[in-house]
């Protein structure tokens with residue numbers, strides 16, 4: 369009677385790991401685990417044993433739970449883009465794409481005005497998400513939708 373190759377497979381708590389216990393013969397027995405899907409490592413302890421629990425990711429090593437979709441959304445919400453949808457960064461040089469009236473001044477910032485060394489304001493509450501200095505006007509706050517990265 370041939371015994372053949374027996375294979376037992378089971379899934380344990382770490383859902384995205386597939387653990388196997390293979391009896392090849394009476395002498396050889398293989399144990400191991402395979403990662404079934406590429407999940408990100410734990411952002412807290414960098415463990416690779418993360419697993420999915422609904423829409424959440426869970427780290428069994430430090431018990432950290434997080435929502436990867438919400439984090440991606442938050443990262444995207446933190447991005448400031450110019451009028452063309454290009455991502456802006458601190459220190460960029462932009463041009464103003466339309467004449468902008470300046471409060472308390474009779475003159476306007478003219479379309480095409482070059483603005484060097486912008487500083488992004490991520491927690492702006494009034495839509496003015498760029499701090500900068502403009503010659504002839506001094507320190508200003510601009511809206512990213514009215515500038516173009518150059």
Ligand SMILES: [Zn+2]
Pocket residue numbers: 410411412413414415427428429430431432
């Ligand atoms: Zn962890």
